[in-house]
Amino acid sequence: MQATLISIGDEILIGQIVNTNAAWMGQQLNWAGIKVHEVKVVSDQANHINNALDDALQNSEVVLITGGLGPTKDDITKVTLAKYFNSELVLNEEIWNDIKSYLVKRERPILDSIKSMAMLPEKCEVIRNLRGTAAAMWFEQEGTGKIVMSMPGVPHEMKDFMTRVVIPRLQEKFETPTIVHKVLMCAGLGEAIVAEKIKTVEESLPPHIKLAYLPSMGILRLRLSASGKEEEKIKAEVNKYAEALKTILAPKYIYGEDEELIATTIGKILKAQNATLATAESCTGGLIAHRITSISGSSAYFMGGVVAYSNEQKTNLLGVKPETLAAHGAVSEATVIEMVQGAIKNINVNYALSISGIAGPTGGTPNKPVGTVWIAVGSANSEKVFAQKLQLTQNRDVNVTLSTNLALAMLRRLLLGLL
Amino acid sequence: MQATLISIGDEILIGQIVNTNAAWMGQQLNWAGIKVHEVKVVSDQANHINNALDDALQNSEVVLITGGLGPTKDDITKVTLAKYFNSELVLNEEIWNDIKSYLVKRERPILDSIKSMAMLPEKCEVIRNLRGTAAAMWFEQEGTGKIVMSMPGVPHEMKDFMTRVVIPRLQEKFETPTIVHKVLMCAGLGEAIVAEKIKTVEESLPPHIKLAYLPSMGILRLRLSASGKEEEKIKAEVNKYAEALKTILAPKYIYGEDEELIATTIGKILKAQNATLATAESCTGGLIAHRITSISGSSAYFMGGVVAYSNEQKTNLLGVKPETLAAHGAVSEATVIEMVQGAIKNINVNYALSISGIAGPTGGTPNKPVGTVWIAVGSANSEKVFAQKLQLTQNRDVNVTLSTNLALAMLRRLLLGLL
Numbered sequence: 157m158q159a160t161l162i163s164i165g166d167e168i169l170i171g172q173i174v175n176t177n178a179a180w181m182g183q184q185l186n187w188a189g190i191k192v193h194e195v196k197v198v199s200d201q202a203n204h205i206n207n208a209l210d211d212a213l214q215n216s217e218v219v220l221i222t223g224g225l226g227p228t229k230d231d232i233t234k235v236t237l238a239k240y241f242n243s244e245l246v247l248n249e250e251i252w253n254d255i256k257s258y259l260v261k262r263e264r265p266i267l268d269s270i271k272s273m274a275m276l277p278e279k280c281e282v283i284r285n286l287r288g289t290a291a292a293m294w295f296e297q298e299g300t301g302k303i304v305m306s307m308p309g310v311p312h313e314m315k316d317f318m319t320r321v322v323i324p325r326l327q328e329k330f331e332t333p334t335i336v337h338k339v340l341m342c343a344g345l346g347e348a349i350v351a352e353k354i355k356t357v358e359e360s361l362p363p364h365i366k367l368a369y370l371p372s373m374g375i376l377r378l379r380l381s382a383s384g385k386e387e388e389k390i391k392a393e394v395n396k397y398a399e400a401l402k403t404i405l406a407p408k409y410i411y412g413e414d415e416e417l418i419a420t421t422i423g424k425i426l427k428a429q430n431a432t433l434a435t436a437e438s439c440t441g442g443l444i445a446h447r448i449t450s451i452s453g454s455s456a457y458f459m460g461g462v463v464a465y466s467n468e469q470k471t472n473l474l475g476v477k478p479e480t481l482a483a484h485g486a487v488s489e490a491t492v493i494e495m496v497q498g499a500i501k502n503i504n505v506n507y508a509l510s511i512s513g514i515a516g517p518t519g520g521t522p523n524k525p526v527g528t529v530w531i532a533v534g535s536a537n538s539e540k541v542f543a544q545k546l547q548l549t550q551n552r553d554v555n556v557t558l559s560t561n562l563a564l565a566m567l568r569r570l571l572l573g574l575l
Numbered sequence: 576m577q578a579t580l581i582s583i584g585d586e587i588l589i590g591q592i593v594n595t596n597a598a599w600m601g602q603q604l605n606w607a608g609i610k611v612h613e614v615k616v617v618s619d620q621a622n623h624i625n626n627a628l629d630d631a632l633q634n635s636e637v638v639l640i641t642g643g644l645g646p647t648k649d650d651i652t653k654v655t656l657a658k659y660f661n662s663e664l665v666l667n668e669e670i671w672n673d674i675k676s677y678l679v680k681r682e683r684p685i686l687d688s689i690k691s692m693a694m695l696p697e698k699c700e701v702i703r704n705l706r707g708t709a710a711a712m713w714f715e716q717e718g719t720g721k722i723v724m725s726m727p728g729v730p731h732e733m734k735d736f737m738t739r740v741v742i743p744r745l746q747e748k749f750e751t752p753t754i755v756h757k758v759l760m761c762a763g764l765g766e767a768i769v770a771e772k773i774k775t776v777e778e779s780l781p782p783h784i785k786l787a788y789l790p791s792m793g794i795l796r797l798r799l800s801a802s803g804k805e806e807e808k809i810k811a812e813v814n815k816y817a818e819a820l821k822t823i824l825a826p827k828y829i830y831g832e833d834e835e836l837i838a839t840t841i842g843k844i845l846k847a848q849n850a851t852l853a854t855a856e857s858c859t860g861g862l863i864a865h866r867i868t869s870i871s872g873s874s875a876y877f878m879g880g881v882v883a884y885s886n887e888q889k890t891n892l893l894g895v896k897p898e899t900l901a902a903h904g905a906v907s908e909a910t911v912i913e914m915v916q917g918a919i920k921n922i923n924v925n926y927a928l929s930i931s932g933i934a935g936p937t938g939g940t941p942n943k944p945v946g947t948v949w950i951a952v953g954s955a956n957s958e959k960v961f962a963q964k965l966q967l968t969q970n971r972d973v974n975v976t977l978s979t980n981l982a983l984a985m986l987r988r989l990l991l992g993l994l
Binding site: 168449453556 | 878879
């Protein structure tokens, strides 16, 4: 059972927009046990769409088309599909009412040209768009029973059609195996060391359960995937192996499951402890505070942060002693420790995190090359401030993102008493 | 003259990575006057690659292949292409030396398996990789003279091959028209108002010069594109229309050209004035400071910032009066004005920017719904602080990004005396 994805639109071919739709659909289909045979991007031209359809229907049971359903002259997908399936366009009253009420609700004019969007092929099942105006079309090829589904290219509309209609129908029609995934979110340990630690579990996995290592900027996602006919049974199996991995890696290195952000985890812990947090940043320039405040509700525990980019401001805003800066430099253990202490005191919080480093590309010295970063975390309850030196890359953006993630991972371990 | 792009790799089909390569290549080819006929993503399977090649060579003069050139068993592009062009693999000494010195430089082991990467088809022109290990292969189909170029899928390696080899060779071989682009970066004015203002210029454009509006999160890119045979002549024409647009929109709304970031522009102005800057953020939670410090060299003018997320910290770190907060609330003109004044004083800088708003999804009230944001900018030289109210969206991420861009645009206008 294979599917081909066809994305229609000149704006994709000329690179004006990136085809994120195909990636998202590929992921969802893969998880649903449906193999993507090929992705094709073609222009808004009838002969090109026809050729792509011919080829796709030869090689797969399902063809999922996105794009080209708008009200303008460029949008020829619907007319082309109608001809391909020898069908007339007829006014669909239900869709026409949907479109009108959608526009009225948003105080937009109902132009005559928009009515063409309710003209739909009679030989397809028309599926209502709950998030926009262009309806989707579900065709079954005569004789073969192969499916062609045409959806709008607007990502959130397409996603709704996929999860509401396409995936459930295809799973039922083709009796695809259930695919179960579980993702364990790790931080604070390199991929190679994790692999070494969990070697025995990995080697004990049965052939139908796969383990993938997905590292990105200091965060490692361990994904267990299993496929089979009996959903409950494979869920239980995957959970068993997830528990085995957790026994080895949690709580120190596994901070959450299923794409949870580390800032979300930190927020949960702080809320549970009824505790407050402040940040004292230099080289990350505000990114750590931004990550923490990206979580809705963070105002409950995040009181504030300081970006002390100059030495003067490290002293002024955070009380780092000029002698410390003179003796050890801004990128040093002594400085990040005093930054934590200053943030706890000045912002009057339970916990603080600090960071100072040389993000690059300039500013490195033989003793402190580009990529040298110090991070520290501490609590108002204890005089002990934990500091760690990182030796990262030559790339400014990588250093900023990577040290942000590593600092957040260190903060989490402090909050849980795991340092 | 048409090109087909083939991206090889299961990881793209299952959506593990997004095909940003194809978008970038499409853009570059389009700019070089080469039309992209189709983009195909296929799996790491020989028959699938062969079919894609057959089809691509039927419909286009050039086929650009990315991916599948690594040292592992999955990577079958090279072997498949060698067979497709009836060619043997032979050891290429130059490439083998390149690979060895690349690995030695990075202190990585020279494994036996890596030698296979220097085994290359004899019937192609091998092109050295200046940024990695996998060489590229340039084939010319016998009889037709059609081109097949195979490159690694690693984005920065592919980009080097494209700009260094592919684009110049194709432009020469196919005598494509020169395409000239000029992008004007605008901020602080909506698309519709810009369109109204520049209507007469837009209507006067000759057919071979196009103007595109590319809006994103408060930044509007106006792109003039022209194609023709005589490069100097069309460059002069495009410049003429760019100047006409600037006469209307610059300096107030056009801040730069050719994808320049507004944080870069601000950095240039501050450096030229030998002036310093501080930020006082609430709802953007550090994103503005992060944007400013993303620019290498920003430590010359950015002294520091405060993320005053709680009311208490607005008072403590920025000296906002408790009476002001009580009377007007944290999201108010009076508060953002005092935040600017406090930042200038406490961080001892020439200029400061402040922001306070309700990013959402919670925290809105009937008087101050989600999306209400106040921004302000001021200078140490003047008592006048400029404040502006924004009414944005229901979406937290959009509100944070959009208000960041609008605040930076307002800061730029202050620096240039345009407020």
